Amino acid sequence: MKKIYTLVIVLLLLTVVINPADAANKFGAKAYGMGGAFTAVADDSSAIYWNPAGLTQSGLFGLQANLGAKFNGDDLEEIQDFIDSIDTVENAGTDLEKVQAVKNLDFPKDTKLDLDGMLTLNLNSLGLGMISNSHFETAAQGDVSENSSFSRGASNKVVGEGIISLGTNIVEPPLNIGSIALGINAKYLYGRYDRVSYMYDDNRTTFTEEEINTDATGYGLDAGALIKVTDMVNIGLSVRNVVSELDWEDDYGLEDELERTVTLGAAAKLPYPIAATVAADVEMPEGADDYIYHLGLEKRIIANLISLRLGAYEQNGEDRIYTGGLGINLPFIDMNIAADTDDYVSLSGTFKF
Template identity: 25%
Template sequence: MKDGRQPLKKRHMAICICILGIWCVTAAAAPFPRYSCGVRALGMGGAFTAVADDESAIFYNPAGLAGQDFVAVSIFNPLIDIGSDSLDLIGDAADVDFNSTEETADLMRDYVGEYQYIRCRLFPHAAFNVADVGAMVGVLGQFRLEADVWNPVWPELYVDRVTDYGLMGGMGWKLPFTGLKAGWALKLLAREHLQAVYTATDISADDFEDRLADDTVSGSGVTTDFGVMYTKSLVPLTDLTLAVAVQHFPELDFGDAPDLKTQVNLGAGLHTELMGLGVIVAADLMDITNEVSPDDDVEKKLHLGVEAHLPAVASVRMGLNQGYFTAGVTLSFRLIRLEVATYAEEVGTDAVKWDNRRYVCQLSLGW
C-alpha cells in the first residue's frame, strides 16, 4: 500500500460502472426506448424496418432474413456505444478514491446535469439458408447503463442499469406472391435491472457492492417478433419496399424488471443506383400504437436515412433520428468488419430538453 488510496479492483470497477451508467428515473428524461440497435441502423437515423438485410434483421424485421442465401458466421463482435459526456467521466473516475466520501461527492458535483450513457453488446451468431428459407441463430449479451446527478450541494446519483442475455433465432422466407417476404423470430431472454438513488455516502460505504446486489431485480421470459416486406419495381434499377414489423408479441413480462412492450413499426425503403453506386433511402415510423412511449410526437417516432455503397469495401450513411443528425461508415474485409456511427437522443425534462450526442463502434470477426 502506497498511501491507502488503492481500493480493491473489483470494488473500483463496480463503482465506476455504476457512476458511468444509467438513466435518470424520471420518465421525462428518458430517450425513446428501443431494445437493441445496430451500428448500421443508428448511422441511418434508425430507419431500418424496410431495408434490414443483415444480422440486425432479427432485431428490426425478421422478414429481412429471407435474403440470406449463404452461410455467414460472426464469432466475436463487441459493440461499444457511449455518450459524449461519459468520455470525460471515464478518465476522471479512474483517479478517484471511492472509499472517500469527499472525493466521490466532488466527482458527482462535476457532472451535475450531464446525462451519462454507455451500452455494450455481444451477439455471436450464424446465418444460413435451408430449403430456400433464410435463418439465423445467436446468443445475446447486452448491458445499458445511464445516469444523471442532481443536487450539487449534496449530490444524488439516479441510476438505471439493464442487463439482458439469452438466445434468439429467426427465419425469413419469400411468399408465393411476387415481391412479398415474411419473417418470424423467437427470443428467450433474461433481464437484470437496477434502478435506485445513491448519495456519495452510500457509494463510499464498505457494503455498497452488497447494496447494488440487493437493489437488483431479475426476470426471464419468451417473446416473438414478426414482420413482412413487399417490394415493387418502379423503374429499371429502382425498387420500393414497404414493411411492417411487430416486435415483442406478446409483451415480455420480466417480473419486477421492466417489461418489453409490444411495438409496431412501419417502414419504407427505396433501392436504386446513382452514378454507379448502390443507394438506399429509408424512412420509419416507430411505435404507431403508442405502446412503448406515451409521447405521440410524430417527430420522435420518425426516422430517416440514406446509405451509399462505395466501390470495394466501404459504405457510408447519414440520417435523422428524432430530428438530430446521424452518420456512419462501414469498412468490410474478408474476415473483419469495422462499423462506426454517431447519433443523438433527446434527453432532459418536459421544460428543458437537449440532444445527447453518442458514438458507437463495432468490430466483427467472422466470415
C-alpha cells in the same frame, strides 16, 4: 415506369421525418449510421434485433459483433472518481462525518452514460443473438456548499437479452417479387439494477444513505414481417416485445416488462445514376405521446468497397439528431463505424457469406 414508381416511394419516405420523436434504437453501426431506419433493410445477422423476418435475406452464414457508447471523457473520469470515493462515505463513523464526506465528493451532476453491446449469428434463416444495454446516471439536488438539505445519487440499470430467432418465406413468387417473409424471436431476459444515494435533511439534521442491488429474469417475444414489393422496394414491420416479463427479486418500483414497440419501415434501392438505398422507419412505442421518425441513406462507392451512410431522427422533441457512418466492405468481411451529433459512437464487424 419502374423508375417513376420507385421515385414515388422515395418521396413518401422523405415525408416522415418532419415530426418529433421520443427515443431511438442504436444497436448496430450499419443501422445506426442510417439513422436507425433499418426495419425494411435488415440484410445481415443484426436482423435478429431489427426485423427477424430479414434473416431470410441475410445469407448462409453471418456473425456480427457491435459495441456502442455515449459518453463524455470528462464525465467518465468524474464517474470513476465518484465510484472510488464511495468507500470514504461508507467508512465514516458519525452522520456528521458522512455529511462532510459527501460534501467533499467531486460529484458528477446530471451525468449519463449509455453502453450497448450486440453479438448475433445467423445460419441461413436461423439466428442466435445476445443484446445488452447499460444506462448509468446521476442526480443531485441542493448545494453542499451551504448548510442546507441536499441529496446525491447514482444508479445503473442493465437489461440483457438472449435470443433465438427464425425467419421463413411464406410466399415465394417468381423472381422473389411480391415475396412475404415472417420472423419470430424467443428471448430470455436478464436485468440488474444498482443504486446508491445520500440524503441530508437540514430541518431534522439527519443523514440517510441507501444502497440497492436487485436482479431480474424473464422472457420476451418479438415478431416481424418483410414484403418485397418489387426488386427495388421493401416494406417491413417489426413488433418488439409483443409480450415480455421481468421478475425482479425486490420491488423498487422498476418496470416489470419491456416497452412494446411497433415499427413500420420502407426501403428503396434507387436506380443509376443515384444508385443508393434510402429508408425510413416510423417507430411507435406503446403509450408514447409522439412517434419516432427515422430517415437513412446508404451509398456504395469505389466498386462497392466503401459504404457512406447518413441519417436523422428527433428525440424527446429536442434538436434533431444527425447520424453518419462509414463501412469498409471486403470479401466476407464488413467493418462499420457510426456516430451522431449527440456524442454516440458505434463500431461493428461482420463476417458473412
